[in-house]
Structures are given as C-alpha cells and as structure tokens.
Amino acid sequence: MTEEAEATPNLLRVLVNCAEKAANIARVCRSNEQLLSLLVQEKTGGEANSRFEHDFKTLADVLIQETIKEEVGKLFPAMKDLIRGEESPNFTNKEGNSITIAVGETESETTSCLAAVLEGHEEAAAALATEVHRVVSYESSKLGEIPQLPQDLDYGNLGIWIDPIDATAEYISGDTMFTNFPGITSTGLDCVTVLIGVYEHDTGVPVMGVVAQPFGIKLEENVYNSSIFWGICLPTLQAHNCSFGARDEQRHLVIFSSSEQAEILQQFLDLGYEFAFSAGAGHKSLKVITHEVDVYLLSKGSTFKWDTCAPQAILRSLGGDIFDFKASVREQKAMPIKYLGEDDDSKRNADGLIAVRDVQVLENILVKLGQQ
Known part of the structure; x- marks a missing residue:
C-alpha cells in the first residue's frame, strides 16, 4: 500500500x-x-x-x-x-x-x-x-x-x-x-x-x-x-450491513405514498399483494432494504436524485435496485435509474420509480402493469 x-x-x-x-x-x-x-x-x-x-x-x-x-x-x-x-x-x-x-x-x-x-x-x-x-x-x-x-x-x-x-x-x-x-x-x-x-x-x-x-x-x-x-x-x-430476513415469505407487501393512483393499487391487489401507505421516499426505500416489504412503487415524478441515490446503492449491494417505473413498464424490462446530467430536469425522477430487493419479483409486475 x-x-x-x-x-x-x-x-x-x-x-x-x-x-x-x-x-x-x-x-x-x-x-x-x-x-x-x-x-x-x-x-x-x-x-x-x-x-x-x-x-x-x-x-x-x-x-x-x-x-x-x-x-x-x-x-x-x-x-x-x-x-x-x-x-x-x-x-x-x-x-x-x-x-x-x-x-x-x-x-x-x-x-x-x-x-x-x-x-x-x-x-x-x-x-x-x-x-x-x-x-x-x-x-x-x-x-x-x-x-x-x-x-x-x-x-x-x-x-x-x-x-x-x-x-x-x-x-x-x-x-x-x-x-x-x-x-x-x-x-x-x-x-x-x-x-x-x-x-x-x-x-x-x-x-x-x-x-x-x-x-x-x-x-x-x-x-x-x-x-x-x-x-x-x-x-x-x-x-x-443489511442482512435481514423477510417479514413473512408467504405474504407479499408493497408500500406506496398515500396519493398513489387507484388503478395501480388494484393491479397489485390482483397480483396478490397487500399494501401499506407511508411517508418519506427514503423511509419507504428503507423498508425494502430491511426486507419488511417486497416493493416500493411511486408512479408519479415527485422524487429527485437526492431521494434515491443512497438507497439505490444499498439495494444494488443486496442484488436489488431502483428502476425507472414508466420506462421499465414500457420496455418490459428493468431500467435502473441513472445519475447523469447537470440541469434541473435531470434532478427529478420524472417517470416514477419501483424499488425491489429481489429483481426477479419485477417480471410479473411489469407484465401486469404493461397490460394497461
């Protein structure tokens, strides 16, 4: 050294x-x-x-x-x-x-x-x-x-x-x-x-x-x-330092903001998910990190790079990630959020986000959401 x-x-x-x-x-x-x-x-x-x-x-x-x-x-x-x-x-x-x-x-x-x-x-x-x-x-x-x-x-x-x-x-x-x-x-x-x-x-x-x-x-x-x-x-x-067991392997839970669209909620109900509503983008991402929920989804462009950069890095270290919601649904594949650009527009996660600890859970979700 x-x-x-x-x-x-x-x-x-x-x-x-x-x-x-x-x-x-x-x-x-x-x-x-x-x-x-x-x-x-x-x-x-x-x-x-x-x-x-x-x-x-x-x-x-x-x-x-x-x-x-x-x-x-x-x-x-x-x-x-x-x-x-x-x-x-x-x-x-x-x-x-x-x-x-x-x-x-x-x-x-x-x-x-x-x-x-x-x-x-x-x-x-x-x-x-x-x-x-x-x-x-x-x-x-x-x-x-x-x-x-x-x-x-x-x-x-x-x-x-x-x-x-x-x-x-x-x-x-x-x-x-x-x-x-x-x-x-x-x-x-x-x-x-x-x-x-x-x-x-x-x-x-x-x-x-x-x-x-x-x-x-x-x-x-x-x-x-x-x-x-x-x-x-x-x-x-x-x-x-995030080795947490799942809350309950038999139950699937997604966490939303209280303002999430009703049709998104219904689609997750159809997939067999239960859901909770909570404040704070960082807090909701943390619940995915700690394995207390399977998914955090926000369909609106109301978060910014400062909200997602830290939890996304942690999720990547666990084999998960935070993805661009609309792009992933549109392309029917996982499209991670990136931190490129210096202007004001690039600061916003304009197409929403979907955070998971296990990338494999995305497949059924993207198929279901892509049917709309």
Whole structure:
C-alpha cells in the first residue's frame, strides 16, 4: 500500500460519521419546540415540491447539507465540485434578510453565521455550531465492519447526492400513525431519514449509500439514537450491513405514498399483494432494504436524485435496485435509474420509480402493469 493510499480516509466511514453528525443536528434542532418553530420556513417557487400543498425546509436541512459538503469536500478535494444536495443554502431570517448558511473554519465563525438567522437566539446558534464542529465517530454493533476500499478508486469520478432530512413534514410535526403492519409507520419521526448517496459521474451508476434514521431507536421520551444502514457496490467490492430476513415469505407487501393512483393499487391487489401507505421516499426505500416489504412503487415524478441515490446503492449491494417505473413498464424490462446530467430536469425522477430487493419479483409486475 502506498503512502498516498494510507493517507486517504475511508470514504464510507467518513459518510457514516457524517450521517451520525447529521442525526445529532436533527435531534438538537427538534429537542426544543420553540427552537424548532424558529427554524422552519416554507419553500416557495422552484424549491417547492408540487406534490405537496406545503413544502417546508428547516435550518437543520440546510445546516446538515452544508456540513456534509464541507467535511467531505475537505477530505476528498477531487469530489468537491460534485457534492450536491436538495436545499438552497440561502435562508431568510425573521427580519426578511437573506443569509447564506456556510460552515466556518472555526466554531465561532459558524456561530456568527447561524446567529444572523436566529436573531436574538445566540445560545441556540452556539449549540448548533457545537454539533457542526463536534468530532463524531459512530459505533454500533449493528454497523458491521466497514470494508477497505479499492486503492484504485477514482474519487474524481465520484459525485454525491445529499438529502439532509427526508420527510421534513414528519420531522416538523412528529405525529406518529401506524399501518396495519407492525414496525411500519405511516407518519412520524420513524419516517425521517438522512440520505447520502455516491454515484459514478461517467456512468451515472450509484455505488455507495448511507441511510440514517435519526430517530430510529427510542431510548426514552424525546431521547433517541440513530439507526444507520450502508451498502457499497463496486466492480471489485460488494458489502453491506443489511442482512435481514423477510417479514413473512408467504405474504407479499408493497408500500406506496398515500396519493398513489387507484388503478395501480388494484393491479397489485390482483397480483396478490397487500399494501401499506407511508411517508418519506427514503423511509419507504428503507423498508425494502430491511426486507419488511417486497416493493416500493411511486408512479408519479415527485422524487429527485437526492431521494434515491443512497438507497439505490444499498439495494444494488443486496442484488436489488431502483428502476425507472414508466420506462421499465414500457420496455418490459428493468431500467435502473441513472445519475447523469447537470440541469434541473435531470434532478427529478420524472417517470416514477419501483424499488425491489429481489429483481426477479419485477417480471410479473411489469407484465401486469404493461397490460394497461
């Protein structure tokens, strides 16, 4: 091993630690209702998701995104220009002034930036800055062994998509509703995920993903630990920490958004599937990863590359994938989502998606859906 290789940090380990830092920031922001109310503003114009009547962003979203970009970009300068996220770094304070959120070289610099947004709440700004600059090393018996990455990995050809807080509405409200399937929530903090996905710039193929649930493990009232899932799928390396048995081999379950078309639901009923409705694209993909559901399908173009890159990489490490829904039905073959293009149109998964852990289950589904 060369000195240069020894000096290169393990990218997957860095992303796991970034995900845990993101989870810490998310928990700190939500630990005080008054603080949370200060941090929320509604997205407008081009930032908004047209599927939702209201589409909120929080300072937690923006701060997490910029923290990950700063940390990864500093350690892997060849990747810096290809680290992108959902949120604009611009935030408007209560006086109507637009502030660009940036992580400073020092904790005091970051505190000053956050204080400009949280006018009159310097203690809150300082608390958040402390989390941004805290040295984090996530350890858990469920994390598994982080593998050594190939020495010839071309970091200059790797990009990252970040969704700092997926299911923001659930993050804000915190109201939990359960489905008829134990362990699968319809709404609530369990639906909140942090998504960090790595893809090859030249092929558009996702190769590494980390999905964190900041509120995955409830210790006591309002006290949580993270659940973190990862996967890597390179030509010479496939690994993950997602070895889960199926919920019930005799029952087939598909998970949808509550707005899914009635005819799609009926087609899955005809195929013998039961179904659940839940919030959060990352959360629904995670239920496929953890083998709690067989399929996640969304027929509408209301998700984006930041929603799918991380879970798709993990599913690929398991032998599954996330596919372009309409293209796969039209072509009657599996058409994986790719991460190509730099314009706004290429950010959206315009033709919907279908996520599976076992690609073989797609065959009957595509035949059935192609009959319409």
